[in-house]
Amino acid sequence: MSLHAHLDSSQRTNERRGSRRRKLWLEAEGAGSAKGADVVIHDLSEEGMLLECSVSLNVGERLEVHIPEAGETLAAIVWTSGKFFGCKFDDPLSSAAVSAALLRSPSPPSETERSTALYVALVELRALAKEIERITDRVDSAINRLNTER
Structure with a gap:
């Protein structure tokens, strides 16, 4: 499964909220190419999505996502690995x-898309494992400090 989208190349400030955001439009049937970078959405769920694009995005960066069936929703970049970006919807x-957006997927996933998805999942799992290890070390250190202070 892959969906195609366009990422606005410039960051915009939403006057009401004051935060900087980029706009991402899922391609709608018959829609022309938007100004900006092409994006491939490798995975879309109720909670978030996996993007691939050549534009550099940072963890914490906000996206204003336009999904034809859902309207506008906000998402944050929660992890990055090269040209892959994990996003979580607010x-x-x-x-x-x-389901309606996935039906727009032009064809079943190719071997390359499946391999890419597996690679990205492994990268994300490794990042999570490192984060768990870091938190475990901090907890152990705090417990040791408490035990030595008694």
Whole structure:
């Protein structure tokens, strides 16, 4: 599964909230190419999505995502690995909106897409394992400090 989208090349400030955001549009049938970078969405769920694009995005960066079936929703970049970016939606999408968007997928996933998805999943799991190890070390250190202070 892959969906195609366009990422606005410039960051915009939303006057009401004051935070900088980029806009991402999922391609709609018959829609022309938007100004900016092409993006491939390798995975879309109610909670978030996996993007691949050539534009550099940073953890914490905000995206304003335009999904034809769901309207506008906000997402944050929660991890990066090269040209792959994991995003979490502020408010989950409905399963109907996700299903409708997935139906836009032009064809079943290729071997390359499956390999890419597996690679990205492994990278994410390794990052999570390192984060768990870091937190475990901090907890152990705190416990040791408490035990020595008694």
